[in-house]
Amino acid sequence: MSRLTPSAPLLFAALAWAVEPVSFSRDVLPILSENCLSCHGPDESHRKADLRLDTFEGATAENDGVRAVVPGDPARSDLIARIVSQDPDEVMPPPKSHKPRLKPEEVDILRRWIAEGAKWGKHWAFEPPVKRQVEGHPVDAFIRARLAKEGLKPSPQAPAHVLVRRVHLDLTGLPPTPEEASAFLNDKAPGAYERMVDRALASPHYGERLAMWWLDAARYADTDGFQSDSTRNNWPWRDWVVDAFNRNLPYDRFTLEQFAGDLLPGATPEQKLATAFHRNHMTNGEGGRDPEESRVDYVIDRVNTVGSTWLGLTLACCQCHSHKFDPVSQSEYYSLTAFFNSIDEDGKAGGGARPFMPYQSPFAARALDEAKALIEAAKPAEAAARKTAEAPFADWLRQATERVAGGHASWRPIKAETLETAEGTVLTQEPDFAVQASGPHPNQDEYRFITTPRGRRVAGLRLEVLPHPSHTDGALSRGKDGEFLLTDLKVQVRTRGNSLIRDIALDSAVADVGADKKKNGNYGDVKDTLDDDPRNGWTTIGADKKAPHTAVYRLAEPLTLGADEEMIIELRQRSTLGDRNIGRFRLSVTDEAGPAVASVGVTPLERLAKVTGAADPKLREDLFSQFLADHRPYREARAALDRAQRDFDDIKARAGKVNVMVLAERKQPRDTFVLVRGVWDKHGDKVGRDAPAAVLPWPQDLPKDRAGLARWITAKENPLAARVAVNHLWQLLFSNGIVRSVEDFGLQGERPSHPELLDWLAVDFRENGWDIKRLLRLIVTSETYRQDSSVTPALLAKDPDNRFLARGSRYRLPSWMLRDAALRASGLLHPVLGGPPVRPHQPDGVWEELFMGRFKYESSEGPAQYRRTLYAFWRRSIAPTFLFDTAQRRTCEVRLPRTNTPLQALTLMNDATFLEASQALAAGALKRSGDATRIQFLYRSVLTREANDREAALIGSTLMKARETYRADPAAAVKFLDVGQRRIPAGVDPAELAAWTLVASLVLNLDETITHE
């Protein structure tokens, strides 16, 4: 977790004041901001006592005969009198604000500042950055100057294997391959380090690594969010980002194209594609929502994102009121929204979220080919499995033919052990197994039929609704019109002596007839009895009500009851109007799978019983289907083909032109208003397009459109953009920015730990064409970056957060990087670029439980499973489960938490991807001979170094235990190895592979493995 330390500016202030004159921006403004400005700041609506302390004029003005600040005279300055007052009615900040009293050193700073003439200035971030001349490497020069002041010394350079790992992780998000590592470790010529850096920067994975940062800021996701959370197709923009970083598109140009690619003369499709940045916000398609309210939300989200990402300003505050601390008024805020307020959009989500650009991704063909190859591989396997099944089928058919020869009934009526009802209907089972309702006639009821159908398994259930003379008109129920209405049917199993029940899933329902839903208040279809929703269900209104009607239910998996188990079949009749409880019914079961339980009527075996001689081809085919439905080898082959087909269909739908959400101006611009208290339809004053003057007044020559806004941001005179960008990139390398509050350079943000360094880098970045690779190269070639990251107790005590950088940064890698690194180290990584999103392993049922079954997560097959996390499908309402401390991708996030929890340990130990990677590593180790060599192989693959003797001994000790366990229980080994797409290679001893898999998993869980050292 990156710690927020509110008192940090004061810490620096306190360190500084003893030796230097008071600086307004460094020492005074933080105190005023923290304690005074929420009531005496730029926000007029909340200003107290008409006193304003954020301007010189305000602070020195006479107010009721007193002046808050009298330059040169602390004794006459009311500000001082009030902050030291002991009178609760006088003291500032007032007790009811719950702010603590100012500390004596803060009072002293204010007093000295007034005594020194109360010199006013701007907040540091609004002053233009200055590039000071330095000797040597600029990063080292500034860092070391500060270290010297603190009496600290830099740490020595980290070992070579740490450096090559650090650089590759930082610049490509992947650990080095053995080749990449040895290219550096064996390069003894001068400049080896720089050459290694250049190779990493030239890697196509560089663009992927930077894109992960940018996607978080851009709140990129593959779905809309909110209620419908529909899938969108903005992923070609994600590939544009990767490509832009890889071709090192200058940051100002990168900015311009994302703001206004569509407005550029002769805009290419890719430039238009870039503008999807500003469409990556959530979209709300909730029924009943006013689309205009949503549209206003989107406009506001764009401005807030610009604030956090480019300007380091928490503009969101201004939605409701002028900023309490920073000099941005509410009206200026809405002037910024005006740039985004005339997009040709209408606030809708999903397919209505225009403007779109139809775009065909150049990366889709590869994905399609891969999916096609999977189908091509699965098809012959399925055909072979079908063919192999023919021999056992012939046996089965022969036996079945003999068995049914004397006549056959597939369905066996069942007897109830107990009959219960919820509302009082009396149920009685008669000798023909029919259950008759009598006695009380409640409006609605639930019938519970408890039975123990012994012996054979249950593959399906048949419900016959029967007419009876005791019913109205001799029809199907005792209700007014003699009709019945079944809202839901449930099957459950209960074990005697165990208090819990389990639901048995039914996956299909068919009936001889169903009513027209439109004419019968949404009631009619028997399928609707599966969904536990009383607002729909099965009725046969419109069909003959004096005839029996039949429904057949198929169990998702055939069920065999244990000796102590009973089955509960519940008929729920809870329709809106009621009065249609079934009058008479019969339940039957069958153990026949396939077509027998997928249709009403004569089953294949019943047909077989009636034929003499050979079955006709159609019947034979039906019988074969029934056989295959129960034939496990075929079912597995078939499931693999179905999965391949599903992936193929999904990718095919995205391989052609897809609709990417982009920016386009509408013909008639909309008027923009201040929204009173931020409420979307409470219009205040009309405003035009403009930017906050305190940052930089709008230059005359810029057009007032999105392109102009992008140019305003990256204008030479804009004090923020280059600093903010440099700070982002610094954070990528050191885990913290020079300004730790990356998103907030304002008065309430943290002050830079090394302001002159930040300025130097910012100016240098801008002067050198906003060249990102150049900047990164500059930083990582510093000695500061190359320091060892270990720490002594003394240094830890002096600088626990490593603000002074007397050591390298040591922190747990982002979770996405951990997954990618495991794939890379194990050799599983499929390192191709771009294309439609993929679905890495995720535990079953996670989407289903959040959406109550509306979305189902099915992990990708084949090489697509092993793509980098960048390409993982991102559902806005639930981020991929294997990630932690991640951006949520709902709104812009530029700084992520870093926690250390047991849930992370569980993920790294048990997630299927990490288990697959462990097994692949183990398989690699087993190709070497001898335990010692294999252990070194694991360490080299994962940590880019050899294990020392102690480590090798410890690993060896765990290996022994694992080996003993799996040799004693080879079946456990096979189970342990059954994960994802792993297959035990021919000729490999499962016990040995399992033991090494566990050891590989241990190595992947090492603190050193998951840490940036």
Next chain:
Amino acid sequence: MDPFSLHRRTFVQQAGLSLGAMAFGSLAARAAAESPKPGLPSLPHHAAKAKRVIFLTQSGGPSQIELFDHKPGLAELAGTELPESVRRGQRLTTMTSNQRQLIKPGATRFERCGKSGATIGEWLPHLRKIADDLCFIKSMHTDQINHAPAMTQFLTGNQIPGRPSIGSWASYGLGSENKDLPDYLVLLSRMQRPSDQPLYDHYWGSGFLPSRHQGVKLRSAKDPVLYLRDPEGLPRGLRREMLDGLAELNRGTLERTGDPEVATRIRQYEMAFRMQASVPELTDLSDEPDEVFELYGPDSRRPGSYAANCILARRLIERGVRFIQLFHPDWDHHSRLTSWCTARCRDTDQPSAALVTDLKRRGLLDDTLVVWGGEFGRGVAGQGKWDSPEAGRDHHPRCFTMWMAGGGVKAGHTHGSTDEFSYNVATDPVHVRDLHATVLHLLGVDHERFTYRHQGLDFRLTGVEPAKIVKGILG
């Protein structure tokens, strides 16, 4: 605890490869013994009336008109247009903004229940029996009219996702007495149909608070917590061996780097190991006696049901978990009120009442606060043809009913009232933020002083608008 001294001590003691579970056990025990009281040192601000909270969240907007807010006068006005003097420009969703607002009287019969005479509709027969344990607030109101923004405000104080939920605030401020379970647990009802309103995980998110304070969802699946279960074929004893080896190697890293995070990581892997035992034991209800299932109703035998989750909530309370939140979806009856709303009542009535009863008989209700409610109420006008069985009600933010029970609230009490249309609050309005202030107050927390610095601002659950503690319900 100083990670260095810990680590040195252990190293001196165990200068070999044999450091096993025993040493970890004692290490964990020491960590627990040495750790100060949970939560922030500055909390509580005052003595807490409630130590723990169970929030029974009814998602979708239950109808106060059918369930609690009895308006007998509406029968005479059935089918007449809602007077503008009552409606006063109330915004409608686009689902009903184009139709006339014709009054649909409540569909249920009411009874005055218990000594307190609380009005409870006939669809909640079990709740009627415990009316004297409950404290009703009939004058709740909110600002939002659509589900996601309203629920987000209801749980985080702000309609825009990204703020910490109330449970996260409780976890951050007060921590939990139980070191083997998270402070804040979330239980979703497993439904058998796709729900109309998804439950976003930001509802129990920690926003800008450290993510260890976010609600941890207990699932009714083989893995009650994601990734909890070791893979099949990995015996527990071997996992122990693996963790011992891992810890020993990590101690080497700690020695080499001096990074205290390594010590924390060793502890977290141990906690993970303990959770692998404690969580399944917690979620397996099969050791509950039959009479408990009879109390909570037949659905409680089905793992994942609201009723089973109510039993689980009680078990969590027994284990000292600070904040437990249940979510039951599909209270959004725009149409077919009678079949749809009654279905939800059947799901929740008996178990909710049973939970209160069960806590009470175990002596846990005195310091446990139970809160029942949804993100808004429903309007008096019929949606669709008002007198058709197909009719329902649209969302209504201006008034709705909640109930509480236990820790620090008056039993057998009704607070606030609405006008004769159940449309506007008539007396003692309680805004969502007032509810938040009150829940925090009962937990011993002053909502004005309980802040978190983020992006330079001091945030609090109750936001910037004034919020008041609902003194009228305090027992």
